[in-house]
Amino acid sequence: MTTVSDTIDASEGVTDAIVSARALTLRFGGVTSLNNVTIAQQRGEILAVIGPNGAGKTSLFNCLTGVYEPQEGSITLRPSKGGEVSLLKRKPHKVNNLGVARTFQNIRLFNALTAVENVKIGVESRQHAGPVSAMLGLPNQRREERESDARAVELLSFVGLAAQANELAASLSYGQQRRLEIARALATGPELLLLDEPAAGTNPSEKIELTELIRRINREMQISVLLIEHDMRLVMALADRVAVLNFGKVIAGGRPEQVQRDPAVVEAYLGAAEEDEAS
Amino acid sequence: MTTAVRVARGENAKRLASCLGVALVVALMTGSEGNGAKPFLGVRKSLLAPRVLLYLLLGVLLWAALNGVRWLRTRPASTAPVVPLDAQMAEATADSKTASWQLRVSAALIDAVLDFLAFAPLLVLAVLMGHSAGGYGFLILTGYLVSLAFALQQTFVEGRSGQTIGKALIGVALVSEKTGKPVGFGRALLRRLLHVLDAIPLGLGYLWPLWDEKRQTFADKLLHTVVVPVTPNPTAPAAAYRDVSKQVNSSSTTRLALLAGVLAFSIIYPSQLEGRWLTVLTTQIGIFILLTIGLNIVVGFAGLLDLGYIAFYAIGAYTVAYFTHGAARNGKILYPLPVHPPFGLNLFLVIPIAVLACVIAGVILGGPTLRLRGDYLAIVTLGFGEIVHIVAVNSDPITNGPRGAFGIPAPSLPYFDLHGSLKHFTFDQDLSYWYLELALIVLVVFLVRRLENSRVGRAWTAIREDEVAAAASGIATVKFKLLAFALGASTSGFAGVLYAGKVNFISPDNFILLNSILVLVYVIFGGMGSLPGAVVGALLLVWLPEKLKDGILGFSIQPADRFIYFGALLVVMMIFRPQGVIPSKRRAREIRMAESGLGGADGTGVAEGTLQQ
Numbered sequence: 001m002t003t004v005s006d007t008i009d010a011s012e013g014v015t016d017a018i019v020s021a022r023a024l025t026l027r028f029g030g031v032t033s034l035n036n037v038t039i040a041q042q043r044g045e046i047l048a049v050i051g052p053n054g055a056g057k058t059s060l061f062n063c064l065t066g067v068y069e070p071q072e073g074s075i076t077l078r079p080s081k082g083g084e085v086s087l088l089k090r091k092p093h094k095v096n097n098l099g100v101a102r103t104f105q106n107i108r109l110f111n112a113l114t115a116v117e118n119v120k121i122g123v124e125s126r127q128h129a130g131p132v133s134a135m136l137g138l139p140n141q142r143r144e145e146r147e148s149d150a151r152a153v154e155l156l157s158f159v160g161l162a163a164q165a166n167e168l169a170a171s172l173s174y175g176q177q178r179r180l181e182i183a184r185a186l187a188t189g190p191e192l193l194l195l196d197e198p199a200a201g202t203n204p205s206e207k208i209e210l211t212e213l214i215r216r217i218n219r220e221m222q223i224s225v226l227l228i229e230h231d232m233r234l235v236m237a238l239a240d241r242v243a244v245l246n247f248g249k250v251i252a253g254g255r256p257e258q259v260q261r262d263p264a265v266v267e268a269y270l271g272a273a274e275e276d277e278a279s
Numbered sequence: 280m281t282t283a284v285r286v287a288r289g290e291n292a293k294r295l296a297s298c299l300g301v302a303l304v305v306a307l308m309t310g311s312e313g314n315g316a317k318p319f320l321g322v323r324k325s326l327l328a329p330r331v332l333l334y335l336l337l338g339v340l341l342w343a344a345l346n347g348v349r350w351l352r353t354r355p356a357s358t359a360p361v362v363p364l365d366a367q368m369a370e371a372t373a374d375s376k377t378a379s380w381q382l383r384v385s386a387a388l389i390d391a392v393l394d395f396l397a398f399a400p401l402l403v404l405a406v407l408m409g410h411s412a413g414g415y416g417f418l419i420l421t422g423y424l425v426s427l428a429f430a431l432q433q434t435f436v437e438g439r440s441g442q443t444i445g446k447a448l449i450g451v452a453l454v455s456e457k458t459g460k461p462v463g464f465g466r467a468l469l470r471r472l473l474h475v476l477d478a479i480p481l482g483l484g485y486l487w488p489l490w491d492e493k494r495q496t497f498a499d500k501l502l503h504t505v506v507v508p509v510t511p512n513p514t515a516p517a518a519a520y521r522d523v524s525k526q527v528n529s530s531s532t533t534r535l536a537l538l539a540g541v542l543a544f545s546i547i548y549p550s551q552l553e554g555r556w557l558t559v560l561t562t563q564i565g566i567f568i569l570l571t572i573g574l575n576i577v578v579g580f581a582g583l584l585d586l587g588y589i590a591f592y593a594i595g596a597y598t599v600a601y602f603t604h605g606a607a608r609n610g611k612i613l614y615p616l617p618v619h620p621p622f623g624l625n626l627f628l629v630i631p632i633a634v635l636a637c638v639i640a641g642v643i644l645g646g647p648t649l650r651l652r653g654d655y656l657a658i659v660t661l662g663f664g665e666i667v668h669i670v671a672v673n674s675d676p677i678t679n680g681p682r683g684a685f686g687i688p689a690p691s692l693p694y695f696d697l698h699g700s701l702k703h704f705t706f707d708q709d710l711s712y713w714y715l716e717l718a719l720i721v722l723v724v725f726l727v728r729r730l731e732n733s734r735v736g737r738a739w740t741a742i743r744e745d746e747v748a749a750a751a752s753g754i755a756t757v758k759f760k761l762l763a764f765a766l767g768a769s770t771s772g773f774a775g776v777l778y779a780g781k782v783n784f785i786s787p788d789n790f791i792l793l794n795s796i797l798v799l800v801y802v803i804f805g806g807m808g809s810l811p812g813a814v815v816g817a818l819l820l821v822w823l824p825e826k827l828k829d830g831i832l833g834f835s836i837q838p839a840d841r842f843i844y845f846g847a848l849l850v851v852m853m854i855f856r857p858q859g860v861i862p863s864k865r866r867a868r869e870i871r872m873a874e875s876g877l878g879g880a881d882g883t884g885v886a887e888g889t890l891q892q
Contacts, residue, residue, distance in 0.1 A: 065751060096753035108748035110741050112868040121741045124734040125753030131762060134733035135726040141733065148734070168868065188753045 010243040010253035011040030017078060018043040018192050018224050019064065019087070019100070024073035026059055026248075033059040034070065035248040041192070043080070046218050046225045048235045048256075051245035052268060057228045058105055060245070061194050064226075065102050066095040080191055096125070101190035103181040105197045105228075111170035115161055115180050118169050119152040122187025152187065159183045159213060175206035179213065186217065192224045193217060199231045211237050236260070244268065295342045302338030306331050337543050344536035542721070549713050556825075557709040564821045565716035566778045571801040571817040572723055572810065573770025578799065579808030579863065580736060581763035582743030583649070584657040586795055587664025591637045591768040593671060593790035595775025598633040599626060600684035600785060615684035618677050626690035626780045630773060637772030638765045645764040649757055652746075664795050671787040683786025690715070690780045712781055719777065723770060724810055730766075731810070739763055740865060804852060806859025808866040815860050823848070 011020055020040035026033045034056045041047045049057050062068040064075060064087060075087040079099055087095055096102075101122075110118050127148065133141035156162050159179040164172055169180060178198055185193055195214070199207050211234055218225050229235050235242060235256065242259040244252040246268040252259050259265055306326060549560055570592060577585045600615040604623040612623075624632075648659045671678045678684070689712070691705040706712045730736055738759045741749040750756050779785050797820075805816020827841040836844070852860075858867045 067747070067751075091755075092747070092750035093753050093755050096751060101753075102751055104748065104751070108745050108751075110744045110748065112744060112865045113737070113740060117737060120734075121737050121749070121754065122752045124737065127734055129734060131730060131733075131735050131766065134730050134735050137729055144734065170868075184752055 008250050008253060009038045010250045011038055012253065014040040014042045016043045017041060017076075018080075019075065019077050019226075021060070021064065021075045022073055024060070024063055024070045024075070026056075026063060026068055026070040032248050034063065037073070037245070037248070037250055039243055039250060039253075041224055041226055042241070043078075044218075044222065044224055045240040046214070046227060046238050048227045048229055048239035048242045049245060050229065050232075050235060050242060051251075055245040055268075056248040057245055058196060059248075061102060061196055061226075061228065064095075064194060065100060066090045066092040077192075093125070096188055096190075099189070099191040100194065101185035101188045101192075102194035103178075103185050103196055103198060105200065107174075107177045107181055109169040109177055109181055109184070111168065114166050114168055115172065115183075116149075116152050116156060116165040118180055119155050119183050119187045120148045122184040123148045123151045123155075125188055155183045155187055156180075158186070158216075160209070175202040175210075178202060178206075178210070182213070182217070186221070186223075190223060192226060194226045194228075196228050197230065198227070199229055199234050207231065207234060210234070214238055295339070298342035299335060299338040301341070302334040303331070306334035333546075337547075340539050340543065344539055545717055546714070550710060554709070557713065559821075559825050561709050561712045561716060562778070562781050563825070564818055565713060565720065566774050566781075567798065567801065567817040567821050568720055568814050569716075569723060569774035569777065570771055570798045571805065571813040572720075572727060573767045573774065574798050575802050575805075575808065575810065575813040576727065576730075576770065577763050577767035578802050579806075579813070579866070580731065580739040580743070581760055582739075583760060583763060584653065585660045585764070585767065586657050586792075586799070587644075587660035587662065587667070588767070588771055588798055589790050589792075589795040590664045590667035591640060591771035592775040592778070592794070593667050593787075594637050594640050595633040595772030596779040596785045596789070597671070597678060597684070597775075598636050598772070599629050599776050599779040600687055602629045602632060603688055605686040605688050613686040615687045616677065616679055617675075626688065626776065627692070630776050633772045633776045634769040637768040637775075641765040641768030642761060645761045649760045649764060661792070661795075664790075664792060668787055668790050668792070671790060678787075681787055683784060683788075684779075685784040687779045687783045687785070689783065706780070716777060719773075720814075723773070724814070728810060735759070735762065800849065804849065804859060806862035806866065809859065809861050809863035812859050812861040812863065819860070820845070 011017065011022075014020070017040040022038050024034050024037040037056070037060065039049075039060070049060065051057055059068060063070045066087060069089060077085050077087050077098055077100065079085070085098060087098070087100070090098075110121065113121070124144075127144045129138070129141035129144050132138075153162065153165060156165050159182055161172075161176060161179055161183065164176060164180075169177065172180060178201075182193075182195070182198065198214070199210055202210060214225060214227070215238060217223050225238075227235070227239065239256050241254060242252075242256050243250055244259060244262070244265050246264075251264045251268060252262040254262075303326065549557060552560065570588070574585065574588050577583050577588070597616075601619060602624045603626060604615065604619060605613040644660070644663050648656055651659065672681050674680065689705050689707040691703045693701055693703050696702050704711075706715050738749070738754050741752065741754055742756050742759055746756055778789070798817075801816040801820050802813060803816075804820055805814070806812030824841045824845055827836050827844060828838055830836050
């Protein structure tokens with residue numbers, strides 16, 4: 001086993017954090033998935049979290065989105081409208097309502113619904129018409145339905161799926177499904193978007209499109225993006241900052257080119273490469 | 280006007296005449312019997328009674344349905360030069376914008392006159408038939424007033440004068456959807472007539488879509504007419520997508536025609552049924568259809584397995600027993616239960632109370648338990664069903680124990696007869712009760728259908744498919760599951776009210792576990808998540824054991840053996856058609872994908888690697 005350096009603070013230099021996690025520790029029985037992780041994201045930046053398989057990246061995502069509850073530490077969200085909210089002990093849908101949307105590593109679309117319906121579900125989680133309005137077809141429900149239609153179509157064109165709007169989610173290609181999941185996440189109107197390995201399983205040309213899409217989400221929609229990714233070229237092209245996780249600890253953080261040269265990172269990756277040939 | 284159109288119109292007239300002829304023959308065939316000595320008695324009673332109007336109406340409906348189908352089929356072959364709809368719209372828009380108020384008023388007036396001409400014969404006929412036809416006269420008058428109000432509303436409130444027949448006469452804005460050309464006088468008139476029919480099935484149908492500029496009534500769908508809007512639609516691309524997804528849901532003319540046919544059948548056929556089957560229809564089939572629709576919301580839409588569903592049915596029925604009482608006999612009022620409030624209510628007034636009680640019970644049960652997944656929820660609801668049953672059996676001083684509650688009165692409606700005196704119409708006959716049930720079933724189906732295609736229905740689908748992803752998309756999963764549970768419970772309670780009002784006697788035996796299971800079987804048999812499936816499933820499977828009592832295909836069957844055949848049918852069905860008789864499109868896809876290893880068809884989704892909840 002390689003020697004593991006001590007965990008470092010990946011929140012240095014962050015002046016206006018949209019989300020900051022302090023000293024997170026998450027254990028499953030005897031396994032420590034996250035060990036004293038401190039990380040913060042600057043508002044408006046693209047932050048990439050990298051690390052070998054099993055380093056705890058997805059666990060970090062699950063803690064941030066309320067799927068897991070860490071035993072120790074704090075997570076604070078600072079929405080742009082001001083104030084601070086703790087994301088700990090919040091149900092996933094509450095976290096989403098606060099403006100944190102995510103995608104999944106293994107794509108989780110609603111397969112029996114069409115692409116446009118998938119996106120509408122995201123839009124509609126922000127709407128208010130209840131069952132009575134729906135049953136009676138009251139004007140507010142009809143207005144919301146039109147808005148949801150319009151917004152869903154708009155987002156589908158944004159991610160380049162306008163032509164597939166009425167196709168079943170399950171019938172889309174892998175890359176299209178990835179983009180549809182991003183559109184569904186965007187539909188909930190987030191300030192922070194968590195992308196869990198968006199490029200996994202996509203081909204090179206799709207990767208280029210995806211890089212462009214993430215950049216547009218960041219620049220045009222002013223959404224902060226927190227990205228888990230194995231594809232180094234994509235990370236280097238996109239990320240403003242990179243944090244590296246290994247065995248549940250942050251072992252490096254900073255600008256991409258800086259991190260690339262970090263001896264601890266090189267060691268972690270070479271070690272991982274010997275074990276399972278991962279990148 | 281080209282000759283081609285004129286020929287088509289002649290054909291239409293012929294077709295209408297033959298439809299009406301068929302209607303008359305059917306009226307004669309299903310009418311009361313004459314005999315050799317008095318051959319004209321039967322004819323007179325069948326054709327000169329007010330009921331013939333119903334048949335004629337159905338004839339017109341049949342004709343409209345046939346025409347709808349024909350237009351749908353022949354449209355592409357149309358050789359008429361097609362004016363682009365955009366150009367038409369622009370022209371018509373300009374026209375209706377510049378239309379002066381005088382023009383609008385005259386259009387509305389022409390409309391009113393045409394309406395009157397259309398309804399006058401029916402009105403005269405009703406008046407001629409005297410007070411026995413009062414109901415029909417009233418109906419027609421109401422239809423006429425609604426139609427008039429509709430025309431005026433469109434003219435003044437919406438400023439879309441083009442929708443009225445008057446405007447159609449002067450050639451603007453009432454446009455055929457397929458060709459983009461203004462429709463002819465006959466079609467416009469028919470459309471107006473059908474508008475009145477719209478008002479009947481939709482009940483208050485004219486009230487809520489008033490503000491919606493995209494409203495398209497039954498008549499418009501049937502006749503493929505559109506009214507070009509005054510303002511350009513800002514969400515046009517979205518509307519285009521919605522249209523496509525509607526096609527996926529196949530709300531086509533054929534479907535509407537089928538619906539009208541089923542409705543007509545369920546109105547006419549029961550009146551020909553003999554006593555026993557009519558009783559089966561009202562006390563079992565109608566009630567179980569409602570129950571199945573309710574459970575379909577819980578199991579089919581939201582994917583929650585509820586095995587104690589019949590408990591809510593019991594709560595509804597006992598609520599009726601509590602709030603109602605029979606008429607005084609020998610100065611003594613018979614109360615169904617040992618406990619009662621100091622007043623008695625009409626059954627119709629108990630409906631909201633019972634529905635509310637069931638919603639509360641559903642929330643009390645669901646609140647703590649809906650956080651559970653799949654199997655656990657099933658066990659908890661199973662327990663709840665048993666608790667309610669046992670409480671009903673054992674609480675002698677409140678529920679009258681195993682003896683049950685009797686003397687529950689039939690519902691009645693007050694009305695004024697033609698002399699202005701107040702009367703009560705009591706639904707104490709099987710047939711009238713069936714019509715009441717039918718109306719309520721149609722209402723419930725209509726409401727649930729809208730729910731299914733709304734934000735709420737989509738959220739349920741999302742939760743059913745993948746609860747983790749649904750929560751990550753911002754859906755408050757517990758809230759929506761609770762909603763499904765409460766709505767299912769209230770439908771069940773509603774059915775309980777109707778059952779109590781029909782049989783006038785309830786006992787804990789009506790609310791045993793087997794009934795919960797049976798309703799679940801009907802849902803699965805019909806096709807989970809499918810409304811027509813729920814109706815057909817309940818209908819077939821309630822009918823079958825009853826039919827087996829008589830024997831089937833000439834074989835007589837021991838009544839005790841009936842459920843063997845019932846079970847065999849279920850086994851065969853689940854092997855060869857697991858998605859149900861009329862599967863919902865979404866569910867069928869899920870099952871297909873589950874078979875090919877994509878996603879899960881059960882309520883638990885494909886959750887992996889998640890610990891919370």
